[in-house]
Amino acid sequence: MRRPLIHRSPIPGLGISAGITLTLLSLVVLLPIGALLLNGALAGPDRLWTEVNTPRIWASLWLSFRLSFLAAAFNLVFGVALAWVLGRYRFPGRRLIDAAVDLPFALPTAVAGIALTALYAPNGAFGALARDLGFKIAYTQTGIFIALIFVGLPFVVRTVQPVIDEIEREVEEASATLGATRLHTIRHVILPMLAPAALTGFALALARAVGEYGSVIFIAGNLPMQTEIAPLLIVIKLEEFNYEGATAIGIAMLVISFVMLFVINGVQVWSRRRIGYV
Template sequence: MMAALRPRRSAMPGFGITMGVTLTMLSLVVLLPIGALVIKGTAFGPEAVWEVVNRPRTWAALWLSFRLSALAALFNLVFGVLLAWVLVRYRFVGRRLFDAAVDLPFALPTAVAGIALTTLYAPNGVFGSVLAHLGWRVAYTQWGIFVALVFVGLPFVVRTVQPVLATMDRELEEASATLGASRTRTICKVILPMLMPAALTGVALALARAVGEYGSVIFIAGNIPMRTEIAPLLIVIQLEEFNYDAAAAIGLAMLAISFVLLLAINLLQVWSRRRIENA
């Protein structure tokens, strides 16, 4: 009995070495760069950081970046779940091809994506020329940024929801139907709540990716200050002026806002998971 209370070696061997490698990797790849950013920012001084962040142009860029990233992530939530549903539940010609195509935004260098999207949506492009007739400019407006962010964030929700959907017990749906629930009710009360935690993970990933996205957006945004200038561009502009402190300050602001947003999504996830377990 006493032996059980002492911390004992896991039955699984290799804890020491895997934990060691994990900590080293995590430190080198994630913690050190972020730590350097935080140190750079704090050395600059909180007032100085606030002075850089609290400018109309910085606020405009942050608001633009986070607003469009959130909208793109929500768009991807809806269409990602739908896409995952189609890929998992139906059998049709070209399904595997579609499935593979979902990952393309991961594989494609973002600059290529940006240039390709700009070519399509520019007023003389294939889509852009049609939209221009309707008086709708996409490239070089906030719409263009939105399109690019939807593109780079697309795979996340699909890939997080897909496995959950594939392993989901069909008996639950059948039970719901035999108990007299309508299709809409089954979807809303049975299927979606079960997909929720996975979908939220996807949203968090898509949001994080979109907030930091530079390569593809820079080609399709007009980059006009106060209108289509994203926060990462503002950082690059500060770097061009050799103004490393101000760049770190904006970086810190982005880090803080991202942290709050991801924390909120995590809490939402915990809440939705509890709801399933209690149900």
Template sequence: MSIAATEPWPPAPGGRNGAAAPWRFRRPSALPGFGVTFGFTVTYLSLIVLIPLTALVVRASGLGLDGIWRVATMPRVLAALQTSFGISLVAAAVNAGFGLLVAWVLTRYEFPGRRLLDAVVDLPFALPTAVAGIALAAIYAPNGWIGGLLAPFGIKIAYTPLGIFIALVFIGLPFVVRTVQPVLADLDREIEEASATLGATRRQTIVRVVLPTLAPAVLTGFALAFGRAVGEYGSVIFIAGNLPFTSEIAPLLIVIQLEEFNYAGATAIASIMLLISFLSLLAINLLQAWSRRRFGHV
């Protein structure tokens, strides 16, 4: 019998002597067609993602670094960027916590109307953003159902940064729930039972067993909710009030620049948002990769 017939295929990652195997561009696989599928993937992503973003950066580069810096340091632009990214970060964090809670209830408990509640989670996906914005503005306005109850106490939600926060929580919650829910459903309950058998309390089991396993999924949902919130426009402008230096978001500022035919300024603001979003998502992905390495054995 030949040597090739006695060795496992594909080769073990560690090699014959346990040494680290050299990095390969293409790992051995029984499935054919790597060249075709890889070429299609690169072409598709280039046409849909890379080329449009490159064109955006090239158009903005016409201002030069000094021009882009001048746009980035304008007080109104700084205020809009702070509003967009700051509130988006807080809304995504809130969605990460409450989305985990909603996914837990929908996965671990049986109760009347569970399927209906599970379907309601997807409503922000199906609703046009303008419809969501009008509905939220009508509810939270001073004469709305909820806004009218809070108005006597001096609490104003619509046409304030708090209204932006409500809108971003509304559109971002499904991203966390739908990301965490399948992972939670596949979580082996025998691990929790083993933890209880070894003497762990419910709190210790959740903190040391369940949450570390769900951490990568929660971070993924957080990143998706944050990315959606940063670029959200339709559901925000109806409830934000759009007051410069108070409740004006960066996407609205881009639209204003386009309406004034200031295409260079619009692309400069868009490029700044692109850079900040890329760095933020890169940091989240690095944290997610660390959590997978740290808690992958759980």
């Protein structure tokens, strides 16, 4: 027998809660995103392809996704390490550090952008140091990389932390009793347990980094073909009133993001099966 669309319930408020939910969802999310897809459909795949298929746009998409992937990978390793330090070690100021991890969520991206630029520009505190050592951070791809690490920093820490809290010490002790070195225990017992949560954090950090605009444009330098991120190109197309061009880049970013998240989701399911819980 087919499940009914909605089960009867004695709890009142179905009409009003469903009404508010579906109305606001349609107006605020579905209508605008639908308009983007409709514009894309009206322009047609050929038109979209000619808009996207220029060296400058490919360069920006490649830059955005490559640096976002690298920054999310950095945050994957760093986030697991930080979550481990916060969860297992006791040191003065631990509470403060724990609270500060969420700073990139609370600090507006434009503020982060100008602050990072002030520090890492050639006349800034860290930038001057780098200049003396013979390299440049702000206005290069390294600068973009640093800004993307900043915005994605909390994700992996926050997804991995609860898992570390739940690991039973007995598991590690059993591993040690069976003759494993500490390193072996970490590699073969602890890290596999953290992998699914860490991958969730990685995916969130990646999605955030790909779309990031505010913290990047100040430090990027925004040179076409070199330090121009994809979201900036949407803004440039809109300023030229080239709505089809902007639509094409917007849809290209959506498609690439969804494919990447789909792949990560697959890896996650696989890693979860491998260690035995569904």
